[in-house]
Amino acid sequence: MNETCCSHASAGSAVCEMPAPTLVRAARDATMCAVCGEKGKPVQGQTVKSLLAITLRQVRNAEYLFCRTPTCRVVYFSTDGAQTFTAVQVRERVYQKEPDAADVFVCYCFRHTLGEIRAASPEARAAILDDINTGIQTDQCACDLRNPQGSCCLGNVRALLKRLE
Ligand SMILES: [Zn+2]
Numbered sequence: 001m002n003e004t005c006c007s008h009a010s011a012g013s014a015v016c017e018m019p020a021p022t023l024v025r026a027a028r029d030a031t032m033c034a035v036c037g038e039k040g041k042p043v044q045g046q047t048v049k050s051l052l053a054i055t056l057r058q059v060r061n062a063e064y065l066f067c068r069t070p071t072c073r074v075v076y077f078s079t080d081g082a083q084t085f086t087a088v089q090v091r092e093r094v095y096q097k098e099p100d101a102a103d104v105f106v107c108y109c110f111r112h113t114l115g116e117i118r119a120a121s122p123e124a125r126a127a128i129l130d131d132i133n134t135g136i137q138t139d140q141c142a143c144d145l146r147n148p149q150g151s152c153c154l155g156n157v158r159a160l161l162k163r164l165e
Pocket of ligand 1: 033034035036037038067068069072073074
């Protein structure tokens, strides 16, 4: 017998009914990117100011979020829905938007690229991770000003290392 979750009348049916109403409500959420519909990650105003390649006269006293969706051209958007800044308006190439590009930084503070990490031996990869950790410990990083996501790259580096294993 071919069983899906819907073939069970009891517990399964409740699960199957959930997705549609949740998605409809989510589309109106101010923390959702207006272009891709995914939830944005809050960033500080100084991150947006530091990373934009256009006049900062456009930056308002608004809350901005970072869109992580690889296929979405939006990098920052305001929660009031009035503004979106796309990849061409940002000074750095954005790792999340080009997750397979060799020459894009994964670590913006200590300048480690995807290509460098991909080509590295297991020992060299461990050394890169050490370099980043040491830089963080000695307070030499400036993730809020250098990394388009406005926060530490370590999670991205660890995820990349796992992806490359
Ligand atoms: Zn988006």
